[in-house]
Amino acid sequence: MSRFRRVSLGSGSGYVPGEQPASDDEWVKLNTNEAPLPPSPRVAAAVRDAAAALRLYPDPFGEPLRSALARHHSVEPDQIFVANGGDQVIDCCYRAFAEPGSTVLHPVPTYTLFPVLARVFSVRDLSMPLQRDGALHAGFASVPAVLRFVVNPNSPTGQWIAPDRLERQLDGAAGVVVIDEAYCDFAPDSCVSRLTSHDNWIVLRSFSKSHALAGLRVGYAVASRELVADLHAVQDSYPVDRCALAGALAALQDAGYHQRLVATVREQRTRLVDALCALGWDVLPSEANFVFARPPEDRSAKDVARKLRDQRILVRHLDAPPVDGRLRITVGDAVSLDRLLRAVQRLGVATG
Numbered sequence: 625m626s627r628f629r630r631v632s633l634g635s636g637s638g639y640v641p642g643e644q645p646a647s648d649d650e651w652v653k654l655n656t657n658e659a660p661l662p663p664s665p666r667v668a669a670a671v672r673d674a675a676a677a678l679r680l681y682p683d684p685f686g687e688p689l690r691s692a693l694a695r696h697h698s699v700e701p702d703q704i705f706v707a708n709g710g711d712q713v714i715d716c717c718y719r720a721f722a723e724p725g726s727t728v729l730h731p732v733p734t735y736t737l738f739p740v741l742a743r744v745f746s747v748r749d750l751s752m753p754l755q756r757d758g759a760l761h762a763g764f765a766s767v768p769a770v771l772r773f774v775v776n777p778n779s780p781t782g783q784w785i786a787p788d789r790l791e792r793q794l795d796g797a798a799g800v801v802v803i804d805e806a807y808c809d810f811a812p813d814s815c816v817s818r819l820t821s822h823d824n825w826i827v828l829r830s831f832s833k834s835h836a837l838a839g840l841r842v843g844y845a846v847a848s849r850e851l852v853a854d855l856h857a858v859q860d861s862y863p864v865d866r867c868a869l870a871g872a873l874a875a876l877q878d879a880g881y882h883q884r885l886v887a888t889v890r891e892q893r894t895r896l897v898d899a900l901c902a903l904g905w906d907v908l909p910s911e912a913n914f915v916f917a918r919p920p921e922d923r924s925a926k927d928v929a930r931k932l933r934d935q936r937i938l939v940r941h942l943d944a945p946p947v948d949g950r951l952r953i954t955v956g957d958a959v960s961l962d963r964l965l966r967a968v969q970r971l972g973v974a975t976g
């Protein structure tokens with residue numbers, strides 16, 4: 625840290641992403657919720673074509689992807705905010721809706737980017753514990769906050785709240801409510817159709833997970849045109865590059881491929897949950913593309929993660945209470961999960 629750093633930023637190191645090995649040779653990567661399959665083959669062709677026009681800036685509002693997303697969700701194009709990943713949607717919500725010193729609320733455990741951005745934007749970070757079944761804290765809707773985030777399905781737990789139930793739990797919530805649906809395609813339902821009843825709600829979506837495009841960096845928000853105008857007022861000049869817009873559009877248009885990808889994840893998720901349970905792990909019900917699981921017999925989750933890493937298998941251990949007793953394991957393809965499960969079995973035998 626230099627002596628020039630803004631005092632209100634503190635000495636923290638910012639968001640800590642999961643490990644990305646320099647080469648993916650030999651690694652089984654189950655730590656950052658990436659897709660188990662490559663993106664639609666149409667993406668590479670679209671990106672190549674878009675590259676021919678890189679001399680020119682992209683559309684500042686993300687066209688033609690924005691209009692395609694509007695058709696996809698049956699809303700108007702000015703209800704879509706296209707961004708450089710879902711993370712940038714979150715960042716723009718802080719920029720647009722949180723005065724320095726105001727309160728931003730989120731449950732805990734959840735996505736660890738929220739407290740980091742609270743420091744960046746000098747706002748008060750307030751968290752309320754989730755209930756055991758993943759429901760919001762009874763006071764979540766009533767505590768004063770200018771901005772509140774709900775991740776659904778949640779990370780790292782994988783738990784999901786059905787839209788009807790979520791509406792009841794958020795009843796009366798003032799300020800802006802962001803429903804982060806980065807993992808929603810793996811769950812039974814979305815809150816997008818509820819936006820007509822809630823003019824203070826923003827639904828966030830990502831191409832990183834269910835479209836296998838984490839490397840391209842495209843996310844978006846769906847909301848009222850007024851809230852979207854607020855987000856445009858704070859956006860970067862040209863937030864999403866031409867190749868990313870073209871690639872995401874191609875992925876969106878390949879609906880059949882997307883369905884197969886989601887079906888593969890759901891199938892392998894069932895297999896992973898069943899296998900871990902059979903090995904004595906405690907696995908929370910998951911509607912996401914990962915599971916949140918506690919190793920058996922008081923084995924340290926940190927130790928298990930380290931031993932798996934020694935075998936070039938990466939899973940995510942979040943080293944802080946209340947989640948440090950569990951591992952978040954991304955649903956990989958059949959071969960990756962075979963390797964993981966064999967390794968987990970060997971660990972069990974080794975401590976037998």
Ligand SMILES: Cc1ncc(COP(=O)(O)O)c(C=O)c1O
Pocket residue numbers: 657708709710711712735775779804806829830831832838841842843
């Ligand atoms: C809960 C949640 N929200 C948003 C994001 C951001 O996704 P991206 O910026 O890759 O679109 C992530 C990424 O892991 C996430 O876990």
